[in-house]
Amino acid sequence: MSASNRKPCPVCGEQIAVAARKCRFCGERFDDPEVDREEPAGDGTGGLIPYKNGPALIGYYCGVFSIIPCFFIGLAGLVLGIMGLRKVARQPEVKGTVHAWIGILAGGFFGLLWLTLTIVLLIAA
Numbered sequence: 275m276s277a278s279n280r281k282p283c284p285v286c287g288e289q290i291a292v293a294a295r296k297c298r299f300c301g302e303r304f305d306d307p308e309v310d311r312e313e314p315a316g317d318g319t320g321g322l323i324p325y326k327n328g329p330a331l332i333g334y335y336c337g338v339f340s341i342i343p344c345f346f347i348g349l350a351g352l353v354l355g356i357m358g359l360r361k362v363a364r365q366p367e368v369k370g371t372v373h374a375w376i377g378i379l380a381g382g383f384f385g386l387l388w389l390t391l392t393i394v395l396l397i398a399a
Contacts, residue, residue, distance in 0.1 A: 352381040
């Protein structure tokens with residue numbers, strides 16, 4: 275092959291064929307550039323953290339931390355989870371449905387549990 279049909283491997287630097295899908299020296303595989311252009315650009319988290327849906331994300335953390343005996347955190351998780359679901363309904367691209375549901379379920383459960391225990395303790399005192 276002539277030099278114009280070869281390019282350096284981006285990993286090991288050895289000369290490989292321009293159309294190569296795998297380097298014969300280091301074994302590195304290369305994606306088809308046409309496929310890369312068609313795929314939408316993702317975020318660094320792989321879409322796991324709904325950073326565009328603040329209420330769902332904060333509701334999730336409030337729901338998780340609502341295990342702490344303070345009913346305000348749980349109720350905040352419940353309310354923010356509902357707000358996060360409404361935002362997903364209006365703008366599906368923001369994602370965060372699972373985070374919102376965790377905030378609703380965990381926050382609602384523990385928030386009501388701690389609220390009930392607080393009321394029972396106040397009545398008993």
